[in-house]
Amino acid sequence: xxxxxxxxxxAAVGVIAARPAAPLNESSVADRTTWxxxxxxxxxxxxxxxxxxxxxxxxxxxxxxxxxxxxxxxxTFLSKWSGLTLGDLHDRVRVTMPxxxxxxxxxxxxxxxxxxxxxxxxxPAGRAELPVAGAxxxxxxxxxARR
Amino acid sequence: MSGATPRxxxxxxxxxxxxxxxxxxxxxxxxxxxxxxxxxxPRVLTTATGEWPSxxxxxxxxxxxxxxxxxxxxxxxxxxxxxxxxxxxxxRPEFKLEGTPLMVGGVLYATGGTRRAVVALxxxxxxLLWMHSENEGERGAAAPRPLSGRGLSYWTDGKEARIxxxxxxxxxxxxxxxxxxxxxxxxxxxxxxxxLEIDHTILPDLTTGEIGFQGAPVVARDVVIIxxxxxxxxxxxSARNNKGYIRGYDVRTGKRLWIFHTIPQRGEPGYDTWxxxxxxxxxxxxxWTQITVDEELxxxxxxxxxxxxxxxxxxxxxxxxxxxxLVCVDLRTGKRKWHYQxxxxxxxxxxxxxxxxxxxxxxxxxxxxxVALPTKxxxxxxxxxxxxxxxxxxxxxxxxKGEVPGEWYAPTQPIPSRPAAYSRNGVMxxxxxxxxxxxxxxxxxxxxRFKLGPLFTxxxxxxxxxxxxxxxxxxxxxxxxxxxxxxxxxTHIFYTSASNYSPSLLSLVPPAAGASDMRYxxxxxxxxxxxxxxxxxxxxxxxxFKPPYGTIxxxxxxxxxxxxxxxxxxxxxxxxxxxxxxxxxxxxTGQPGSVGTLVTKSLIVAGDxxxxxxxxxxxxxxxRAYDKATGAEVGAVPLAAPQSGxxxxxxxxxxxxxxxxxxGGAYSxEYVAFRLPVAGAx
Numbered sequence: 001x002x003x004x005x006x007x008x009x010x011a012a013v014g015v016i017a018a019r020p021a022a023p024l025n026e027s028s029v030a031d032r033t034t035w036x037x038x039x040x041x042x043x044x045x046x047x048x049x050x051x052x053x054x055x056x057x058x059x060x061x062x063x064x065x066x067x068x069x070x071x072x073x074x075x076t077f078l079s080k081w082s083g084l085t086l087g088d089l090h091d092r093v094r095v096t097m098p099x100x101x102x103x104x105x106x107x108x109x110x111x112x113x114x115x116x117x118x119x120x121x122x123x124p125a126g127r128a129e130l131p132v133a134g135a136x137x138x139x140x141x142x143x144x145a146r147r
Numbered sequence: 148m149s150g151a152t153p154r155x156x157x158x159x160x161x162x163x164x165x166x167x168x169x170x171x172x173x174x175x176x177x178x179x180x181x182x183x184x185x186x187x188x189p190r191v192l193t194t195a196t197g198e199w200p201s202x203x204x205x206x207x208x209x210x211x212x213x214x215x216x217x218x219x220x221x222x223x224x225x226x227x228x229x230x231x232x233x234x235x236x237x238x239r240p241e242f243k244l245e246g247t248p249l250m251v252g253g254v255l256y257a258t259g260g261t262r263r264a265v266v267a268l269x270x271x272x273x274x275l276l277w278m279h280s281e282n283e284g285e286r287g288a289a290a291p292r293p294l295s296g297r298g299l300s301y302w303t304d305g306k307e308a309r310i311x312x313x314x315x316x317x318x319x320x321x322x323x324x325x326x327x328x329x330x331x332x333x334x335x336x337x338x339x340x341x342x343l344e345i346d347h348t349i350l351p352d353l354t355t356g357e358i359g360f361q362g363a364p365v366v367a368r369d370v371v372i373i374x375x376x377x378x379x380x381x382x383x384x385s386a387r388n389n390k391g392y393i394r395g396y397d398v399r400t401g402k403r404l405w406i407f408h409t410i411p412q413r414g415e416p417g418y419d420t421w422x423x424x425x426x427x428x429x430x431x432x433x434x435w436t437q438i439t440v441d442e443e444l445x446x447x448x449x450x451x452x453x454x455x456x457x458x459x460x461x462x463x464x465x466x467x468x469x470x471x472x473l474v475c476v477d478l479r480t481g482k483r484k485w486h487y488q489x490x491x492x493x494x495x496x497x498x499x500x501x502x503x504x505x506x507x508x509x510x511x512x513x514x515x516x517x518v519a520l521p522t523k524x525x526x527x528x529x530x531x532x533x534x535x536x537x538x539x540x541x542x543x544x545x546x547x548k549g550e551v552p553g554e555w556y557a558p559t560q561p562i563p564s565r566p567a568a569y570s571r572n573g574v575m576x577x578x579x580x581x582x583x584x585x586x587x588x589x590x591x592x593x594x595x596r597f598k599l600g601p602l603f604t605x606x607x608x609x610x611x612x613x614x615x616x617x618x619x620x621x622x623x624x625x626x627x628x629x630x631x632x633x634x635x636x637x638t639h640i641f642y643t644s645a646s647n648y649s650p651s652l653l654s655l656v657p658p659a660a661g662a663s664d665m666r667y668x669x670x671x672x673x674x675x676x677x678x679x680x681x682x683x684x685x686x687x688x689x690x691x692f693k694p695p696y697g698t699i700x701x702x703x704x705x706x707x708x709x710x711x712x713x714x715x716x717x718x719x720x721x722x723x724x725x726x727x728x729x730x731x732x733x734x735x736t737g738q739p740g741s742v743g744t745l746v747t748k749s750l751i752v753a754g755d756x757x758x759x760x761x762x763x764x765x766x767x768x769x770x771r772a773y774d775k776a777t778g779a780e781v782g783a784v785p786l787a788a789p790q791s792g793x794x795x796x797x798x799x800x801x802x803x804x805x806x807x808x809x810x811g812g813a814y815s816x817e818y819v820a821f822r823l824p825v826a827g828a829x
């Protein structure tokens with residue numbers, strides 16, 4: 001097992017000369033965006049409660065972040081995620097949060113929190129809830145500006 | 148699995164074994180092996196010989212290298228020499244890689260991964276030479292400052308060569324730089340438990356007791372100096388916390404040589420600046436950023452952070468030495484030589500956030516050995532580093548006395564007469580968005596829910612139906628933060644990036660029942676019925692403050708004068724594409740964020756803190772070069788993610804490299820190395 005781990009490390013090391021820096025979303029096939037009413041008001045309200053319980057201590061009630069915790073609302077947040085998908089954002093939360101015990105939030109919990117985050121960032125609610133399945137999230141693109 | 152190893156020793160030992168196997172498996176062309184490189188390393192290590200032997204290039208905070216192969220004329224032709232992805236260095240990927248590598252003798256050393264592993268790479272190719280990591284189990288999981296940290300240190304006496312770093316669980320580790328194997332004669336089995344020998348008992352226990360350090364240790368004259376960091380302190384669970392004392396250790400043995408009490412103990416000078424005996428219980432007051440050393444003078448410069456309670460100090464009446472003070476101590480003994488308290492009775496979270504910079508300057512014809520301190524406030528404080536006297540006269544600025552029950556207020560704060568502030572601090576109406584009359588009105592309306600004011604406007608108690616809090620700029624990632632500045636010793640010019648848009652809310656509420664024994668903690672009162680809850684500081688998705696949002700500034704230290712200032716980074720997409728701004732000609736705004744700068748013979752180099760998309764290129768951040776004399780941008784190359792560490796440079800086999808850590812969003816941590824194309828390549 002240790003050797004396997006090591007092998008992966010070595011494989012990850014590479015000489016990739018002259019490869020241009022490819023944006024992550026290059027292969028994205030998302031055809032819906034966060035402007036297409038991808039969550040419900042009820043889900044956002046549920047998400048607000050979940051956010052207050054598990055996220056607000058570090059990211060602040062106002063979602064404005066602090067020294068070590070990035071803002072989850074506003075231009076910097078949107079600049080970071082615009083062009084990526086809700087699947088990417090969901091994965092990031094699932095893999096890294098909470099910092100003391102990553103990977104322990106359920107998919108529904110994360111989707112609810114994301115619904116709240118989207119609502120705070122001014123995206124419209126609709127009649128269908130934000131899904132929990134990765135494939136369904138992967139086809140919803142985050143767009144900072146309505147096109 | 149990790150939780151089953153309470154001290155992480157078993158897996159750490161395994162990791163050492165991995166390192167050995169690893170070295171064997173990837174043992175490689177002899178001319179690039181770690182063994183040979185380390186053995187041939189020069190005795191005097193300096194950026195002048197193409198190395199980068201310390202976190203800031205030297206122990207003086209400079210971030211300067213005289214290398215001159217990469218210039219304004221060719222920067223735009225830089226190509227990626229190699230990339231090193233850090234995902235597999237820990238149990239999961241990390242998206243916050245903040246390290247600055249070192250380079251000695253053709254080997255690049257860096258931290259990475261969620262367990263803060265150490266790797267040695269071939270500096271020319273990025274090939275892995277060895278890796279060491281410690282699985283600290285529950286102690287690592289409880290760390291107040293987890294993840295890969297900001298770096299490590301290198302030491303050699305010409306015979307041995309060692310790498311030293313601090314784990315997330317606050318252990319100092321010594322590794323053989325040639326092999327990555329632990330140096331068993333150092334401390335106990337190669338480790339020093341930093342939660343011990345700290346002149347007080349770390350509570351509640353060694354596993355979960357809150358204290359750590361994410362910075363790079365500094366090594367000078369065989370002394371390793373270790374700082375201390377804690378969780379963010381806006382809402383502490385108690386007015387009592389562990390103390391961030393600073394210690395020096397023998398680099399050969401791991402023996403503690405000295406300790407400096409950043410909160411004086413009874414009988415020590417400064418104890419009486421803590422009313423009600425609060426020095427006995429208050430904590431924090433560590434040094435979480437980089438420490439600087441003058442090896443010739445044998446002096447150490449400690450930039451100390453805030454005491455317990457970032458925004459409420461009612462449990463610690465008085466000036467609270469050495470909170471938010473620059474403290475100079477003796478390298479050999481840790482005895483205090485002088486100190487200067489930058490902020491008295493800290494209640495604004497103005498931790499001293501950046502490495503002090505040692506600058507030998509000439510002021511009015513007189514040579515001055517100075518120390519220059521960039522800050523979150525965007526003020527560069529400068530002192531004679533021998534005597535502690537300010538280089539430029541200080542003004543005692545009267546500051547507003549607040550009305551928070553139980554709080555103690557310092558009536559004045561010292562402000563240097565030079566140089567002028569290089570970033571926004573405090574927020575007045577004139578600082579608010581004004582692209583159009585409608586946006587100006589909207590900004591003023593939004594801001595009417597807050598108390599505004601200049602630097603040092605105090606926090607307020609948040610009230611339902613009243614003001615939400617004091618809105619200011621600086622405490623949260625404003626001005627210069629941990630990436631620090633740079634200094635060119637040839638021209639006496641200091642450079643720094645600064646975040647000019649980091650809205651910070653200074654608002655207090657009584658803690659929820661059972662949440663804290665503090666009278667007040669950071670928070671906002673519930674909104675009145677029908678009033679929207681505060682969510683962010685934007686106005687229609689635009690930043691609340693006027694641009695520029697981020698800058699790079701050059702300051703001539705001989706004169707205390709700003710030479711130039713330019714926006715750093717493309718205008719953010721959310722601004723450039725905003726429908727309310729269509730048809731307006733908005734100059735480049737720069738981007739919010741404090742990023743590390745590198746100074747070379749002719750350039751300032753720094754990466755963007757955000758991704759943008761323009762008509763001429765795909766979505767990316769840019770690594771930019773500026774003419775250091777004028778601030779004119781002279782070249783840029785794309786980065787797949789924002790700069791999250793600080794750039795460094797070195798030369799191997801006659802070729803200059805620039806390496807920078809990038810990460811953020813969905814892009815996990817990666818070190819990227821750039822170099823020029825081979826001349827005449829087909």
